[in-house]
Amino acid sequence: MIKITSAEFLKGAVISKQFPQTGIPEFAFFGRSNAGKSSLINMLLNRKNLVKTGAKPGMTREINFFAVNAPAGKPPSAESFCVADLPGYGFAQVSQAERKRIDTMLYDYCTTRSTLKTVFLLMDIRREPAEIERQTLQFFRDHSIPAVLTATKADKLSKNEQAKQLVALTSFFECSKDEIILTSSLKKTGREQLLQHISTCILA
Ligand SMILES: Nc1nc2c(ncn2[C@@H]2O[C@H](COP(=O)(O)OP(=O)(O)O)[C@@H](O)[C@H]2O)c(=O)[nH]1
Ligand SMILES: [Mg+2]
Known part of the structure; x- marks a missing residue:
């Protein structure tokens, strides 16, 4: 399994033209605002504050790219990969025009990002999954983008209660229990499983 040896902020993008050309495998984190995307990325990468968390939900309106095991100025290695923190849905305070810009950017990202290996679709385990999550998963399936449900x-x-929610999620998404990763950024639950998934993808 790969080890995390470095992680740095690469770039923030508000339109697809600004996506960095990295040439290394990429893993994206997507979900409702406040679902815990930024916290999970920090937990995965062993960094407290690489990604800003909390405070105002829906602050992240850009795609933030992070280079992992790929220090600036050095050629990438077999263990290099990229992480993308995607802006979620469910912002209360964005205008329609802003929502449209974000949706277009996400659509462009998902349909053109050739280095994208997996989208982790995050859901707060306490929430009932909603139609938007089902549609999102279907979108990834329709576009042949591997998606991993991440509670x-x-x-x-x-x-x-965790076990009960897992059962509810499997029936809602019509998937099996091992297609869902259970995580807690606070307790570092699920880190091994996330890393294992990433390792398998990039070392394959
Ligand atoms: N108890 C607990 N709180 C969490 C966890 N992950 C995130 N949070 C909290 O949930 C809020 C939103 O987290 P954040 O990572 O910013 O979500 P994002 O909007 O999806 O990036 C913050 O107040 C976090 O402290 C977790 O695993 N356990
Ligand atoms: Mg965030």
């Missing part, structure tokens, strides 16, 4: 903030529920 976040597991620490907020008891073991019993």
Whole structure:
């Protein structure tokens, strides 16, 4: 399994023209604003504050790219990869025009990003999944983009409640239990599984 040896902010993009050309495998994190995307990326990369978290939900309106195991100025290695923190849906305070810009950017990202290996679709484990999540997963399936359901903030529920929610998620998304990764950024739950998935993709 790969080890995280470095992680740095690469670029923020508000339109597809600005996406960095990296040539290394990329993993994206997507979900509702406040689902825990930024926290999960920090947890995965072993960094407290690489990505800003919390405060105002929906602050992230750009795609933020991070280079992992690929220090600036050095050629990438077999363990180099890129992480993209995608702006979520469910912003309360964006105008229609801004929503449209974000949706177009996400659409461009998903349909043109040739280095994209997997989208982790994050959901707060306490929430009932909604139609938008089902549609999102269907969108990825329709575009042959591997998507991994990732339940976040597991620490907020008891073991019993976690198990119940997992069952609810599998039936809602018509998937099996091993297609869902259970995570907690607070307790570092699920880090190994995320890294294992990434390792398998990039070392294959
Ligand atoms: N208890 C708990 N809180 C979390 C966890 N992950 C994120 N949060 C909190 O949820 C809020 C939103 O997290 P953030 O990572 O900014 O979500 P984002 O909008 O999807 O990037 C913040 O207040 C975090 O501290 C977790 O695993 N456990
Ligand atoms: Mg965020």
